[in-house]
Amino acid sequence: MPAEQPTPTRRRTDLMAIESQLSAEEIGIRDRVAEFVDRRIRPHIARWYEEAVLPTELFGEMAELGLFGMHLTGYGCAGRSATEYGLAMQELEAGDSGIRTVVSVQGSLAMSAIHKHGSEEQKQQWLPGMAAGEMIGCFGLTEPTAGSDPGAMATRARREGDEWVLAGSKRWIGLATIADVAIIWAKVPAAESEAAVEGEHRTSPDDAGEVVRGFIVPTDTPGFRAEVIGQKLSMRASLQCDITLEEVRLPAEAILPKNPGLRGPFGCLSEARYGIAWGAMGAARDALEAALDYAAERQQFGRPLSGYQLTQKKFTDMALELTKGQLLALQLGRAKDAGTLENHMISVGKLNNCRAAIEICREARTIFGGNGITAEHSPLRHANNLESVRTYEGTDEVHTLIIGQRLTGEAAFR
CATH class of the missing domain: 1.10.540.10 (Acyl-CoA dehydrogenase/oxidase, N-terminal domain)
Structure with a gap:
């Protein structure tokens, strides 16, 4: 046929x-x-x-x-x-x-x-x-000992006269060494936070009378230091960094005045997670297309690899998962544009599409045999990168619990 x-x-x-x-x-x-x-x-x-x-x-x-x-x-x-x-x-x-x-x-x-x-x-x-790309920013939330639990962050900000003073550290912060400005999230005493809130004075204490707040920190401010994290096996064509904040002094107006509490950074994470649901499918599609091209040209036992039933089964399985992930991403996009997107939906997209993309890229690599481990071909590079994508902006476990809470009504994070 x-x-x-x-x-x-x-x-x-x-x-x-x-x-x-x-x-x-x-x-x-x-x-x-x-x-x-x-x-x-x-x-x-x-x-x-x-x-x-x-x-x-x-x-x-x-x-x-x-x-x-x-x-x-x-x-x-x-x-x-x-x-x-x-x-x-x-x-x-x-x-x-x-x-x-x-x-x-x-x-x-x-x-x-x-x-x-x-x-x-x-x-x-x-x-x-x-x-305009004239200034580069970074986003400092994750810490060496506070990844999936940002409420446990150790970075603190205190008010001294007309200044805020920040002290602490952040880890796995993209672009920090080349950034002109950093958004740094820190815990602030609730009373000091209350005075800085724009609009209604409502706070969301996380523990011990403290509230998470965001600060705009120019990276040339004394006490701000960023260092590249090296020896990575994933995301190598990018920058992830450690940030150290040593008594960084900022003007009073450096604080972000709206949405105190963890809903501040979580609102931004939702935007990033949404983009990942789409992006992961791009990596998966590229890996599948590369494998299709290779299989059409690679001759084994007198015929192209693409002419064998086992190879076509691999392609079919990969294409089915790609199609489902792309349809899911499109549904997320339409819901977001319509204003009907709910938080758990983003977790569905991020969790499912990262999982599917990694499996597609790994399976695509097998089509290349030994050649698949070289940089000449994209699937293994994509699979390695996706190990990071799967982890950042919420691990599988975090998104599983978000979806689980939506299904059961029970929060099981602790």
Whole structure:
């Protein structure tokens, strides 16, 4: 039976004609980012990964594409829809997870923190330059001993006269060594927090009368120090860093005035998790397509690998999981655009799609045999990167408990 061929614009892995559900504008944004990835990332990513280099020279063009703060409105941001943002993240991560992470850290975390929780003056001061790629941001929440439990953070901020003084440390902070500004989350005495809240004076004490608050910290402030974490086996074409805060003194207006408590950083994490649900499918799709190309050319026992039943079973299983993940990501995007997205839905997308993407990339690697462990081919690089993506912005365990609470009504985090 002759194989049905995809249309000129539809990918062969699009088994359910998902593209037909996209508008012309959505397809246009997707294709512009895909062209950027083909031209600027694919030819070089193997070397960048091997040499552990983050290609900062790409940032200017990424800003021109409107990728920094893409889903935010005003202040020089592109103001695109959630679905358009998701499609862009899928294409970026088809190139490499580390490159997609740049956009996530800059836009979904650092810029979103200012956009969601900052004053009008803070937004005007920082967001236009960040959208233009003229200033790079980072987001300091995770600590050496407080990963999945940010409420246990040890970083503290205290008020001394007209200044805030920050002391503590953060770990696994993307872009910190090249950032111009850091959003640092710290615990503040509830009474001091109360006086800094914009609007209604409501606090959310986490323990011992303290509240988690966000601070805008220029990275040239005395006492701020960032160091690259080396010897990574994953996310090598990116930067993850340790931050040390030694009596960092900030003006009173450095605090983010809105949404005290953990709902502040969690609101930003939700934005990043949403992007991951899309991005992971980009890595998975790239691995599957690379394996399909290889199997069509690789001859074994007198015929191409793609002509064997066991190989076709692998491709079918991978394509089914890819299709389900892409449909899930699209549903998340439509719900987010409609204002009906619920927190547990993001956990469903992040947990499912990271799990599926890793398995797809690992299975795709087997198609290449021994050649699959070389940097010439993408699946194992994607699988290694996805080990980090699976961990950050909430581990499998955290998202399992979020979904479990939605199903049972019982919080089982402690």
